[in-house]
Amino acid sequence: MLVIQNVAKRFNGHPIVDGFELSIPLNGFTALIGPSGCGKSTLFDLLMGVVPMDRGEISWQGEPVADLRALAAYMQQRDLLLPWFTLEENACLPAELAGVPLAERRDRARELFATFGLKGFGHYLPDMVSGGMRQRCALARTLMFGRDLVLLDEPLSALDAITRRILQAYLLLLQTAFDRTILMVTHDVEEALLLADDLLVVTAAPMRICERIHLDQPKPRDTAAPSFLAIKTRVMARLEKEAIPW
């Protein structure tokens, strides 16, 4: 279980995050949703230790940790593939830097590529394939970190609607096939409702949770089901209320 307590950060005197709390059970999938500019990406930078926290406690499986650097893999909206490496070399990079032998990391990458529909594309350069394939490669690279936790920062928001829907199915595999514990930030309500066990609606500046929704419908979920639509309407209304205060 991941527990985050009391996280606070100010930039130039302005509180971005103030007393933020969150907990995710082992193998859970939690989505954070909120207006743009609410400090979601800053929260990830704080959790990963890229930017120091003013205060806050993090614990994983009961053990306090300074940050999630050694525990989590991080995937962003931009695929951040290196154009001078092939897709396979890109995916292998975290394992290579960690000193995993070539044959072993190659086998792991090929397995992942097969799972993510990239079989046979390992020797392609990123510039030669579509945005959806690049992002699937980035997803494979995220798994090659070999970490229990995955932080997803709007991972699909640069993709078109159809590609995004396909990628959402792959994201679900993180939980179901790869047993990861996932924290995802998104501003796509439907995406959050499709994938998450817990949905946290957050407000902007300072960021705090204004509504928690537990979603216990089995996955994969049907976006056309009445119960799905009812929750979607409720969340949209809540978000609009936060974004437009009058």
Added chain:
Amino acid sequence: MVGARYIHLVLIGVGIGLWEAGCRLSGVPDFILPPPTRVFQVALGEAGMLLPHAGVTLLEILLGIGLALSIAIPLAIGMHARPAVEKALAPFLIASQAVPVFALAPLLVVWLGYGLASKVLMAAVIIFFPITVSLLEGFKSCDRQYRVLFELMGATRWQALHKLYWPWALPYFFAGLKVGVSVATIGAVIGEWVGAQQGLGYLMIQANARLKVDLVFAAILWLSLMGVGLWASVGIAERHYLWWKRSLKEG
């Protein structure tokens, strides 16, 4: 379009034609301005005499480029890795450019003699600055999110340099190197003017003194061809090392 591809050849041809016509119509004597046909005649006819001199100058330039690279690359890496190093060295780097390098040429000859060393150093002093600055700019232009990614993957400094910063900066490096090789010729020739026993610059000074202007022009022609050849070599190296960019161009 074929016309656009060969337009530079057409322009050169027109220029040479005007020069030739001007010389013939005005009757300027050869020892003031020889016509291009005369220059080509000397450049080819005296090739046996020009070649050893050209070889010396080319060697000076190549050694100068090598020396400049062996200073510029570690310097740029060091300045990028440790901002304190950059802060400490930047004023000297800029000052080194403020001093007219040509003013140093007589000194270098006094210190290093009439041989290769003074010319090699001359060429190196001129070109190491554009290479260092462009490489450093290349390192600095690396996207923050990529740097964070490498940090989170636990990359060592060496790994980040090898897999991220160096390939990222390579296009900048080649831009600097292209500027460098084009001006390297200037350094070597100036060095030879000031004091040498061989080389195309030496030959030019000798020929000039004897009013053999056609030989001066022939030497200039050889120098220009060397410059173009160096530029083209860098272009070939660039396409070789930036192979991953070519796929972008070809779409």
